[in-house]
Amino acid sequence: MKNIYIIGVGLIGGSLALDIKKHDSSIKVFGIDHNDAHLEDALQLNVIDAKATYEELKHADLVILSIPVDAAVTEILKILELVSDDTLVMDVGSTKAEICKAIDQHPKRRNFLATHPIAGTEFSGPKAAILGLYKNKTNIICEVEKTAFKLQERALQLFTDLGMRIRYMNPEAHDKHIAYVSHLSHISAFMLGKTVIDKEKNERDIFDMAGSGFASTVRLAKSSPEMWTPIFKQNKTNVLETLDEYINNLTKFRTLMHADDFEAIYSEMKDTNHIKEILNGIE
Ligand SMILES: NC(=O)c1ccc[n+]([C@@H]2O[C@H](COP(=O)([O-])OP(=O)(O)OC[C@H]3O[C@@H](n4cnc5c(N)ncnc54)[C@H](O)[C@@H]3O)[C@@H](O)[C@H]2O)c1
Ligand SMILES: O=C(O)C(=O)C[C@]1(C(=O)O)C=C[C@@H](O)C=C1
Known part of the structure; x- marks a missing residue:
């Protein structure tokens, strides 16, 4: 590949x-x-070599679409019209x-690959870009066929080349699983904050008492509403299901507290400690 165009x-x-x-x-x-300021920052930081326009996409070997998921759904149609038959176009959206x-049904469907790198931070914009972000991270690929x-x-x-693991999944399964594992964590952090x-x-008082427990739990509440609102909108049905399950668990915890059933509370926490093994060890 010689020419790569990053949109966003x-x-x-x-x-x-x-x-x-x-x-x-x-x-x-x-x-x-x-956002022209983002392009200027990206140039200054050597994130990109040059600014470009949509008309130049006909020269691309690869186009990476990395904008909020609502805009991506409309932009992708424009991009596919402009690229050559030999261009790979991929998105990285969270849904x-x-x-x-x-x-x-697009005539250039075979030029497109749907991807979701499971890597990121709570920060946004080119100044937040990190070298090596994708090493040893998973990339979910949908409808590769x-x-x-x-x-x-x-x-x-x-x-x-970037050191990523690949996992294949259909788009509906992706959106259901990611609602639990990623989207619910963000809602939980926003509402905790x-x-x-x-x-x-x-x-x-918040500053002085925010040990690493609160800081790490609420970290995701620093994330961008511009990115997250369209994710919640596109994945509404799945996210509503996760919220129902989460609210049930919070209500259960409250009921147990109210009834002084600390044995049951202990046992709920003990069972949930299993998350340690899950996160430590699946290859
Ligand atoms: N942040 C994460 O942790 C993470 C992880 C995996 C995937 N994603 C997905 O990656 C995509 C980008 O997220 P990000 O975190 O890089 O966001 P970001 O806000 O850091 O970057 C998005 C960039 O796109 C630009 N932009 C927005 N709308 C545009 C449009 N219509 N045309 C051209 N440029 C536009 C913005 O100016 C900004 O520079 C989103 O779809 C998101 O769901 C994010
Ligand atoms: O680690 C973080 O800060 C993230 O928000 C990254 C995270 C996640 O939930 O794990 C966020 C959204 C994505 O689509 C993929 C990764």
């Missing part, structure tokens, strides 16, 4: 750009973004069903 030079697009340039300095990475549905074989190979080579801010009026 924020945390995820910018980190991909840094890794790609580090892996092969002969590749030219071009940036497109509707997969809507984008896969939107392009399913709908992508031209030659372009699948190009994508897999790139993910291998809100509960504390609403009730603890003195910010000094």
Whole structure:
């Protein structure tokens, strides 16, 4: 690959750009973004080599679409019109069903690969881009069989170069699982932060008492509403299901507390400690 175009030079697009340039300095990475300040920052930080326009996409070997998931669903249709038959176009959005549905019947469907790198932070924009973000992380790929074989190979080579593991999943299963494992964590953190801010009026008290427990639990509440609102909108049905389950568990905990049933509370926590083994050890 010689020419890579990143649309959306924020945390995820910018980190991909840094890794790609580090892996092969002969590749030219071009940036497109509707926020000119982000493009300028990306240039200054050497995240991209040059700014570009949509018209130039006809020269692309690879286009990476890394913008909020609602905009991605409309932009992908424009991009597919502009690229050559030999261009690989992939998105990195946190939801997969809507984008896969939107392009399913498109004449250039075989140019597209739906991906979701399970890597990131709570920060946004090109200044948040991190070299090495994707090493040893999982990339979920959906409907790989709908992508031209030659372009699948190009994508897999790139993910291998970046040190990523691959997991194949259908878009509906992806959106259901990710609602539990990622989307619910963000809602939980946002509402934890809100509960504390609403009730603890003195910010000094919050600051002084925020040991690593509160800080690590509430970390995701720093995340971008611009990114998360469209994710919740696209994945509404699955997210509502996770919220029902979560609220049931919170209500159960409250009921047990109210009834002074600390044996049952102990046992709920003991069972949940199993998360240690799950997160430590599956290869
Ligand atoms: N942040 C994470 O942890 C994470 C992880 C995996 C996947 N994702 C997905 O990656 C995508 C990008 O997320 P991010 O964290 O890099 O966000 P970000 O806010 O850091 O970057 C998004 C960039 O896209 C630009 N942009 C927004 N709308 C645009 C449009 N219509 N046209 C051109 N540029 C536009 C913004 O100006 C910004 O520079 C999202 O789809 C998100 O769901 C995020
Ligand atoms: O670690 C974080 O800060 C993240 O928010 C990363 C995270 C996640 O929930 O794990 C966020 C959204 C994604 O789509 C993938 C990864």
